[in-house]
Amino acid sequence: MDDQPTLTATRIEAGRLLLRKGRDDDGEGLIETQTDERVRRFLGGPRAQAEVRATVATVGAATLLVADGCYIAADRESDDMLGVVTLSPRDPELPGHVSEGGGELELSYVFRARAWGKGYATEACRALLRCAAEQLADQPIVIVTQTANLAALRLADRLGFAQLGTFEQFDAEQVLASARLGTFLPQ
Template sequence: MSARLTAAGRPTYAVPVTTLETPRLRLTPVTSDDVPFFAELWQDPEVMAHLGGVRDPERIVPLVAEAVEQWRTHGLGRWVVRLAAQSIGTIKLAHVMRGRSEIEIGYALLPGHEGRGYATEACECVLNFALQDRSFPSVVALARDGNDSSLAVLDRLGFVREGSFEHPLGPHMLFRVTRPRWLDRT
């Protein structure tokens, strides 16, 4: 993926911001119009229990603006997961650490939408985008011990645990699915 510089000197990638669809879900790139949804999601204690705690209300607008900018600067970013016209969650592809080629998938659903296969369905769609369409060599996922629902999703998707590490938010496990493993799924 080649980058060119904007008038402000920032790189922009020749990758369109992509809306993805599944039979039940529509994944739309985050926009500033999604601030109220993210305020609801990121301030819900149940949702944020494994994601570092609720976000400060004053940080929501800057965090959404940063998510919008990630598409422009990295060609990757965050989608809003929609069921019909209702925003029910978010999913992202992002660089784990700046300067590294590792790509991480992460997701969260509003309470009341778990256990219906939405997380797995959205992840499958995004993994197809990353590993088939974009040909990334692998995608990683981070999960905290005790986040049983996310661990089950990662298992269903064919992620393999690679180890544990100390994350700023506490002990985490690292999982990976490689492009060949993903493409060989039946």
């Protein structure tokens, strides 16, 4: 799966949201998602704010958010950054795969705390998966999250991912869940 085609969309319409490529004016939102203790609770903890600010100032948020499959979830009316959603190959060196050799596409997301509990993550993930299903071949998609992250497990369930098992990573039990990309095609 090393030569997977990538998403070509630069904008994805999603109800209340717009998924778009990152820009330098997303810097404050990016800093918040990397340094907020609540946001980083299941992601290894907050990063040092001075360090993240220095990186954003030196490199720019647009450069940090340029990866294929990486989108800013922005409020459709204000264009305010609410979070980041990504669909990218899972590193074959990491545990948690459904295909021999790994490299499956992994769905991940992080949202500012003020955007929690409003359905934005569900809306953004569905839109990204629908777009990917229209552009890419049917294949397994994985979500990996800590067993303790009940909100993420509920989201995976709402999206239609089936839990396949658990494994240890980052000193915590992780859940591996999977779905087929083709299931996200519009009906």
